[in-house]
Amino acid sequence: xxxxxxxxxxxxxxxxxxxxxxxxxxxxxxxxxxxxxxxxxxxxxxxxxxxxxxxxxxxxxxxxxxxxxxxxxxxxxxxxxxxxxxxxxxxxxxxxxxxxxxxxxxxxxxxxxxxxxxxxxxxxxxxxxxxxxxxxxxxxxxxxxxxxxxxxxxxxxxxxxxxxxxxxxxxxxxxxxxxxxxxxxxxxxxxxxxxxxxxxxxxxxxxxxxxxxxxxxxxxxxxxxxxxxxxxxxxxxxxxxxxxxxxxxxxxxxxxxxxxxxxxxxxxxxxxxxxxxxxxxxxxxxxxxxxxxxxxxxxxxxxxxxxxxxxxxxxxxxxxxxxxxxxxxxxxxxxxxxxxxxxxxxxxxxxxxxxxxxxxxxxxxxxxxxxxxxxxxxxxxxxxxxxxxxxxxxxxxxxxxxxxxxxxxxxxxxxxxxxxxxxxxxxxxxxxxxxxxxxxxxxxxxxxxxxxxxxxxxxxxxxxxxxxxxxxxxxxxxxxxxxxxxxxxxxxxxxxxxxxxxxxxxxxxxxxxxxxxxxxxxxxxxxxxxxxxxxxxxxxxxxxxxxxxxxxxxxxxxx
Amino acid sequence: xxxxxxxxxxxxxxxxxxxxxxxxxxxxxxxxxxxxxxxxxxxxxxxxxxxxxxxxxxxxxxxxxxxxxxxxxxxxxxxxxxxxxxxxxxxxxxxxxxxxxxxxxxxxxxxxxxxxxxxxxxxxxxxxxxxxxxxxxxxxxxxxxxxxxxxxxxxxxxxxxxxxxxxxxxxxxxxxxxxxxxxxxxxxxxxxxxxxxxxxxxxxxxxxxxxxxxxxxxxxxxxxxxxxxxxxxxxxxxxxxxxxxxxxxxxxxxxxxxxxxxxxxxxxxxxxxxxxxxxxxxxxxxxxxxxxxxxxxxxxxxxxxxxxxxxx
Numbered sequence: 001x002x003x004x005x006x007x008x009x010x011x012x013x014x015x016x017x018x019x020x021x022x023x024x025x026x027x028x029x030x031x032x033x034x035x036x037x038x039x040x041x042x043x044x045x046x047x048x049x050x051x052x053x054x055x056x057x058x059x060x061x062x063x064x065x066x067x068x069x070x071x072x073x074x075x076x077x078x079x080x081x082x083x084x085x086x087x088x089x090x091x092x093x094x095x096x097x098x099x100x101x102x103x104x105x106x107x108x109x110x111x112x113x114x115x116x117x118x119x120x121x122x123x124x125x126x127x128x129x130x131x132x133x134x135x136x137x138x139x140x141x142x143x144x145x146x147x148x149x150x151x152x153x154x155x156x157x158x159x160x161x162x163x164x165x166x167x168x169x170x171x172x173x174x175x176x177x178x179x180x181x182x183x184x185x186x187x188x189x190x191x192x193x194x195x196x197x198x199x200x201x202x203x204x205x206x207x208x209x210x211x212x213x214x215x216x217x218x219x220x221x222x223x224x225x226x227x228x229x230x231x232x233x234x235x236x237x238x239x240x241x242x243x244x245x246x247x248x249x250x251x252x253x254x255x256x257x258x259x260x261x262x263x264x265x266x267x268x269x270x271x272x273x274x275x276x277x278x279x280x281x282x283x284x285x286x287x288x289x290x291x292x293x294x295x296x297x298x299x300x301x302x303x304x305x306x307x308x309x310x311x312x313x314x315x316x317x318x319x320x321x322x323x324x325x326x327x328x329x330x331x332x333x334x335x336x337x338x339x340x341x342x343x344x345x346x347x348x349x350x351x352x353x354x355x356x357x358x359x360x361x362x363x364x365x366x367x368x369x370x371x372x373x374x375x376x377x378x379x380x381x382x383x384x385x386x387x388x389x390x391x392x393x394x395x396x397x398x399x400x401x402x403x404x405x406x407x408x409x410x411x412x413x414x415x416x417x418x419x420x421x422x423x424x425x426x427x428x429x430x431x432x433x434x435x436x437x438x439x440x441x442x443x444x445x446x447x448x449x450x451x452x453x454x455x456x457x458x459x460x461x462x463x464x465x466x467x468x469x470x471x472x473x474x475x476x477x478x479x480x481x482x483x484x485x486x487x488x489x490x491x492x493x494x495x496x497x498x499x500x501x502x503x504x505x506x507x508x509x510x511x512x513x514x515x516x517x518x519x520x521x522x523x524x525x526x527x528x529x530x531x532x533x534x535x536x537x538x539x540x541x542x543x544x545x546x547x548x549x550x551x552x553x554x555x556x557x558x559x
Numbered sequence: 560x561x562x563x564x565x566x567x568x569x570x571x572x573x574x575x576x577x578x579x580x581x582x583x584x585x586x587x588x589x590x591x592x593x594x595x596x597x598x599x600x601x602x603x604x605x606x607x608x609x610x611x612x613x614x615x616x617x618x619x620x621x622x623x624x625x626x627x628x629x630x631x632x633x634x635x636x637x638x639x640x641x642x643x644x645x646x647x648x649x650x651x652x653x654x655x656x657x658x659x660x661x662x663x664x665x666x667x668x669x670x671x672x673x674x675x676x677x678x679x680x681x682x683x684x685x686x687x688x689x690x691x692x693x694x695x696x697x698x699x700x701x702x703x704x705x706x707x708x709x710x711x712x713x714x715x716x717x718x719x720x721x722x723x724x725x726x727x728x729x730x731x732x733x734x735x736x737x738x739x740x741x742x743x744x745x746x747x748x749x750x751x752x753x754x755x756x757x758x759x760x761x762x763x764x765x766x767x768x769x770x771x772x773x774x775x776x777x778x779x780x781x782x783x784x785x786x787x788x789x790x791x792x793x794x795x796x797x798x799x800x801x802x803x804x805x806x807x808x809x810x811x812x813x814x815x816x817x818x819x820x821x822x823x824x825x826x827x828x829x830x831x832x833x834x835x836x837x838x839x840x841x842x843x844x845x846x847x848x849x850x851x852x853x854x855x856x857x858x859x860x861x862x863x864x865x866x867x868x869x870x871x
Contacts, residue, residue: 057775060767082781090778102769105788107866116787117777152867168777310568 010067038219041229111149269474335501384443659823802858
């Protein structure tokens with residue numbers, strides 16, 4: 001085989017005030033021409049650092065302390081001088097990144113960013129480089145390349161930005177593309193398109209790819225070989241199919257077990273490699289609904305400029321939520337699924353009362369004066385860190401709602417806070433920590449405890465795990481499943497991840513452009529989707545190849 | 560061009576602002592104790608002479624009537640007559656306009672040169688000796704009062720070394736530049752540190768930005784990344800800061816012109832306040848206000864030109 005890249009004994013330190021700390025140790029792998037390697041791991045596992053070290057673009061506090069990175073025809077990249085490196089970057093090894101928005105220069109036209117490598121390093125004429133940019137944009141599937149070449153990054157959608165970034169990376173015909181979480185910031189259908197594009201480019205350009213991802217299913221679809229990283233080391237590596245079917249390392253097993261698609265409905269997500277446990281049955285209310293939403297409309301006014309006022313142009317509105325209706329009984333779990341911009345978060349905010357609906361009704365059972373809305377509906381948020389006041393400790397955060405709403409006497413506050421922390425599985429020792437000193441999972445537990453402090457009957461979780469790693473996601477979802485059963489909570493789970501929703505909720509609403517496109521029992525929707533859009537969403541879920549063969553691992557322990 | 564449409568409307572929107580400026584100046588200057596006619600005629604003037612002169616300038620009318628007259632004349636392009644100079648305010652101001660604007664432009668050019676040089680030097684050498692040196696200069700420059708520094712520069716460069724004139728404005732263009740160097744430098748030493756610190760910080764921030772990292776990954780050298788991606792992105796905040804400071808600078812010429820005896824608007828403003836020359840004070844304030852409006856408009860145009868995302 002034709003070897004392209006060999007990494008051996010790579011070690012990276014970060015310089016801290018207390019001296020150097022090891023982040024990556026003894027990482028090694030080989031990559032042949034045209035091959036795809038998946039680098040899988042959770043945040044902090046060192047996968048991104050490893051990739052950046054390959055082209056020596058580490059953050060300034062990090063240093064490569066040992067190792068060799070040999071690129072065929074170029075020698076050891078780690079021993080090269082800066083000048084020679086610029087010859088490798090872009091021409092031999094190119095990179096694309098997680099966030100195409102921040103990785104494109106906002107004040108430079110798309111075409112110029114694609115062409116600059118061609119002009120500066122291959123000495124191409126401006127007009128020739130421009131023509132090449134248009135060709136590249138066409139190749140990455142941009143519908144109107146002759147027009148897009150002169151567009152600014154902010155005029156493109158997220159998916160188009162990622163395509164433009166791929167075009168810029170491919171401009172100088174590299175042999176290796178390092179793709180660092182290239183689809184994490186994108187919607188699931190766009191994600192599928194980008195992955196298809198990368199697959200096609202591998203074929204046409206003979207491109208080798210290192211795909212860095214936390215998403216094992218995605219890697220399983222795309223890569224022939226995979227390396228699993230944890231705490232700066234590769235714990236397991238080999239053929240993708242073999243590893244997915246017979247993982248040897250316990251961490252790999254945990255990672256695979258946490259994949260929502262492998263968890264049977266009505267079960268807890270397996271944690272630390274243990275088989276999935278059956279979740280307690282929830283008594284479904286069935287009878288009188290707790291919450292009724294009827295023909296709900298939420299509109300936002302587009303900003304008006306002075307000129308519009310002068311010319312008496314009428315204000316224009318966007319319908320974020322368009323005639324949505326559903327009912328929720330005690331103990332129900334309703335999943336709301338849709339891509340960004342579908343209005344699912346606005347719907348949640350309207351129910352909690354954070355935005356005012358323009359039309360329609362939100363009816364909550366019970367007397368508003370006796371128990372106001374915020375005592376009956378509570379929400380937990382997507383970004384657990386920014387949803388907490390950074391200046392308040394955990395105990396202070398949980399005390400606040402109790403005091404403000406006079407739910408208990410001062411003397412009882414401490415015991416109530418301790419009970420809440422215990423209920424969401426927070427170590428009492430964390431009571432005086434501030435959000436920044438907590439992990440993402442711990443922050444989300446605080447957010448859940450804060451919502452529970454008011455003993456709501458309905459809990460709305462807006463993408464509660466999309467900022468978290470898979471194993472942490474499993475823990476948080478397990479917590480929600482348990483709380484729902486213990487407290488007879490009605491749960492509304494908003495997610496872009498259909499597999500998660502399917503495992504937690506009995507009923508699902510699919511939203512698009514503010515409207516409900518499909519509604520029904522979760523199992524029916526997944527087995528026989530009616531709306532074209534639902535089918536599209538389901539088809540876009542990664543993992544349809546990697547996990548397809550044989551019985552999924554996690555099901556084996558289930559009777 | 561669509562994005563520059565605001566140029567049509569912005570001046571119209573500014574009219575109420577300018578109207579407010581005239582009203583505030585009118586009221587303030589008349590609420591000062593003292594009377595221009597008494598200053599003009601001296602302490603031994605006879606009451607009938609005072610009354611006659613007051614009538615001549617329309618100062619015996621009720622205040623609202625005086626204001627409406629002022630506005631009426633303004634619409635006809637007439638700023639009124641200066642009581643002290645016994646000449647149209649417009650002519651008095653026109654004579655003094657050039658030195659002040661030359662001084663401001665000169666100081667601006669020097670500040671920008673100093674700030675871009677030092678900020679680039681500091682940002683490219685972050686945390687190293689050059690950076691610390693630049694930051695030291697900035698702190699020192701911010702701490703020194705302008706008039707004191709001006710006097711110090713006169714003593715050293717003019718009196719001791721005789722390189723620059725002590726005061727005045729000069730006769731020829733070259734003479735102007737020679738005469739105004741020290742006052743412009745004095746202003747620049749106060750202004751440049753503000754700009755340098757801001758520009759240094761945004762340059763460093765942009766050097767670490769994701770898009771700069773992406774450009775490096777495409778094989779651009781550090782210099783190319785700096786020139787093509789870092790600088791264009793870093794200019795925006797500094798341009799806006801410069802706009803704010805330019806307003807302050809226009810007011811600051813009053814002190815500098817006094818220290819260096821430059822026959823400009825600032826000096827004229829001080830003199831006209833002392834003599835309670837109502838019409839002249841109103842005229843100069845209006846010119847200053849117009850200048851600041853123009854500066855803000857320029858900053859808006861630059862912002863729109865530099866950042867494709869901005870829509871005004």
